[in-house]
Amino acid sequence: MSIDVSGFKQGQKAMWTAGDYPEVARRIETVGRFVAERAGAAPGIELLDVATGAGNVSIPAALAGAKVTGLDLTPKLLEAQRANAEAAGVEVELVEGDAEELPFAADSFDRVTSCFGVMFAPRQRVAAAELARVTRPGGMIVVAAWTPESMIGKTFRASAVYMPPPPPELKPPVMWGVEQHVRELFEGSDAELSFELRSVPFIGDSPASWLERDERILGPAVMAKAALESQGRYEELRRDMLALYEDLNEADDGAFRVQAEYLVTVAQLPS
Numbered sequence: 001m002s003i004d005v006s007g008f009k010q011g012q013k014a015m016w017t018a019g020d021y022p023e024v025a026r027r028i029e030t031v032g033r034f035v036a037e038r039a040g041a042a043p044g045i046e047l048l049d050v051a052t053g054a055g056n057v058s059i060p061a062a063l064a065g066a067k068v069t070g071l072d073l074t075p076k077l078l079e080a081q082r083a084n085a086e087a088a089g090v091e092v093e094l095v096e097g098d099a100e101e102l103p104f105a106a107d108s109f110d111r112v113t114s115c116f117g118v119m120f121a122p123r124q125r126v127a128a129a130e131l132a133r134v135t136r137p138g139g140m141i142v143v144a145a146w147t148p149e150s151m152i153g154k155t156f157r158a159s160a161v162y163m164p165p166p167p168p169e170l171k172p173p174v175m176w177g178v179e180q181h182v183r184e185l186f187e188g189s190d191a192e193l194s195f196e197l198r199s200v201p202f203i204g205d206s207p208a209s210w211l212e213r214d215e216r217i218l219g220p221a222v223m224a225k226a227a228l229e230s231q232g233r234y235e236e237l238r239r240d241m242l243a244l245y246e247d248l249n250e251a252d253d254g255a256f257r258v259q260a261e262y263l264v265t266v267a268q269l270p271s
């Protein structure tokens with residue numbers, strides 16, 4: 001695919017720099033711990049966490065004794081992770097870089113993980129091939145990604161209506177949450193794939209308070225608000241989002257409770 005994705009990646013960097021991602025990451029801490037465990041992080045294991053953010057996978061993996069490298073596109077999040085790792089008393093080697101062009105030799109790691117991370121790299125086949133390339137024979141890749149029908153998939157679709165469309169060649173990030181599509185991404189890698197659908201609870205005081213918090217801390221929401229406010233269109237999106245959160249809400253006492261679904265892919269490479 002000869003499409004120029006540099007602008008798209010600048011957009012990703014700006015999006016995850018906006019707001020307060022380390023705060024957002026607390027909502028999915030349990031997923032990070034699960035991914036580290038599922039990857040079998042332990043002493044003697046060299047693990048790469050791709051699109052590592054503030055350390056949701058890499059820090060638990062390092063606490064479990066693995067030798068961990070974390071790679072991310074966004075310098076602000078690598079700085080946040082540096083502080084988090086220090087506070088946790090662990091060492092993580094942090095590298096600024098792109099999931100589509102991993103700056104590591106082939107067969108460098110026993111485990112490669114990505115939690116709601118590699119799904120945001122625009123060229124999905126390129127990124128999948130990179131994960132497989134840097135994983136040693138007999139190693140394992142573990143990826144967590146929101147599904148299209150999850151709360152997050154639905155919020156992406158609701159806000160996409162108001163945004164300029166991405167190039168048609170690029171598949172939506174949530175396609176990493178579709179088993180058949182992930183099988184196609186790893187075609188040719190000889191990996192044996194297995195899948196698990198899981199969910200993480202999102203719990204807040206009310207749908208409106210969840211949305212207000214998104215507007216302050218969640219990069220994509222912060223950016224959408226800034227872009228649409230200047231065109232006088234934000235209130236429309238805000239109404240759609242609130243209606244969506246109310247519709248998805250499983251609580252009947254005024255609080256907000258949603259099980260946000262994600263797919264875990266485990267790719268076991270042949271020895």
Ligand SMILES: C[S@@+](CC[C@H](N)C(=O)[O-])C[C@H]1O[C@@H](n2cnc3c(N)ncnc32)[C@H](O)[C@@H]1O
Nearest residue numbers: 016051052053056073074098099115117120121
């Ligand atoms: C939702 S956050 C997830 C962070 C972390 N894995 C976690 O579980 O909290 C998405 C992350 O993907 C990173 N990212 C997006 N596109 C990337 C790319 N092409 N290469 C590397 N990192 C990327 C962002 O900088 C951001 O840290």
